[in-house]
Amino acid sequence: MSEVYDVVVVGGGPAGLSAALNLARARRRVLVLDGNRPRHAATLLSHGFLTRDGIPPLDLRRIGREEVAGYENAEVQFALVQSVTRAEDGFRVVAQGVRGEPDRDVVTTSIVIATGITETLPALQNMRAFYGTDLHSCVECDGFEKADAPLAFFGESDDLAEWALLIAQWSDDLIVFTNGADVLPADEEARLGAAGISVERREIAELAGGREGFTGVVLADGTTVPRTAGFVRPAWAAKLDFLADLGVETDGEGLVVVDGWGRTSVAGVYAAGDITPPGPQQLIVAAGAGARVARALNRDRAGVQA
Structure with a gap:
């Protein structure tokens, strides 16, 4: 039997971890799957993040993972999501573990896409x-x-x-x-x-x-x-092959189209951070977008307005 979660967050950067933290605090059962391929891996220091100005971005991600995993109802794992398909009353998420961690095959009622983008x-x-x-x-x-x-x-x-x-x-x-x-x-x-x-x-x-x-x-x-x-000025691209079966709407740049709260064209699927228009922004902006999506998702699940 597949494990069942309230929310699976795909991507463990500032947007995904911020969404996961707020959803964990809303008492949702949350799983974060992170492929561990951050766009800013080569950057030594990040700036403009209140209380964390000058922190190495990899340290920022590590602290975020630790904070999310500190909640009993939240889990963070390094795994590369292979596919997201429809399942009864939700979605099935299949992921390949990385860095020696196990593969995952889980079911969830909601998805947050926060995979960011790749740059050339x-x-x-x-x-x-x-x-x-x-x-x-x-x-x-x-x-x-x-x-x-x-x-x-x-x-x-x-x-x-x-x-x-x-x-x-x-x-x-x-x-x-x-x-x-x-x-x-x-x-x-x-x-x-x-x-x-x-x-x-x-x-x-x-x-x-x-x-x-x-x-x-x-x-x-x-x-x-x-x-x-x-x-x-790099060329940016969104890697969304794992969403192919869902038909999530994208714009002319290949980014995920969302409303003002991060809802995509597919009910139950949300997106935050660089994967959404206008594309790459500061880490603190991505974190704010993740918190905003968490608010919308949690309130949608509760049946009240965001």
């Missing part, structure tokens, strides 16, 4: 060597630490101008590198120029630096542009 960095040599220390993808999270530094901004998407204008509030020495991609129209480049932001369209050979950190950008023609820090 621009294919630049040595990018990974500096990502999470000198180079980052969250401006609000890490802009303060890079204030007044000679910054690089790498991207090959059509929203570079918006990003660059935001980054420029932390430094007046910013160069946008497009690596030869034709993604920045002339009018947007002129707008950036008026704001004191340079654009370098030449292809990049590699990022320079070593133990001392990131030191510059080597262009394909051999020119080296000195820089000491910067930001990256």
Whole structure:
């Protein structure tokens, strides 16, 4: 016989753990299944989380797991969810255990999807060597630490101008590198120029630096542009294959469509955090979304308005 839970939370980041904590406190029987593949694994410190400013993000997750697991009616396990299918009066969740933990096959009346997203960095040599220390993808999270530094901004998407204008509030020495991609129209480049932001369209050979950190950008023609820090515009994707049988609605970016309380198009299925529009945000924003979903789910189960 499958174990039965009130709620299964898929994803053990700030959104999922926040939802689980509040649902456990509402006396729901909760299981958190976390694949242990956090997007911010390379980041040394996280910022902007009240009372936890500067904490390593992996420590933040660990503390969250411990707090949730401290409730007798809550359980947290490392497991990668393989499928979520309909079952009588709810859903069946099948997961493969990771890090030596057992496989799970459980039944639940409600699901919270908080798996976050995966990111693909621009294919630049040595990018990974500096990502999470000198180079980052969250401006609000890490802009303060890079204030007044000679910054690089790498991207090959059509929203570079918006990003660059935001980054420029932390430094007046910013160069946008497009690596030869034709993604920045002339009018947007002129707008950036008026704001004191340079654009370098030449292809990049590699990022320079070593133990001392990131030191510059080597262009394909051999020119080296000195820089000491910067930001990256990754490509983001939501991995939702495990939900294929449910038909949960997604938007044009592949993110889960939700109402103002995190309800999806499928009754009993909720979503929170980076997996929902507008996509990646700060950890504290994701945690708040998880708490909001928990409130809605608990009140839906009780038959009262959120």
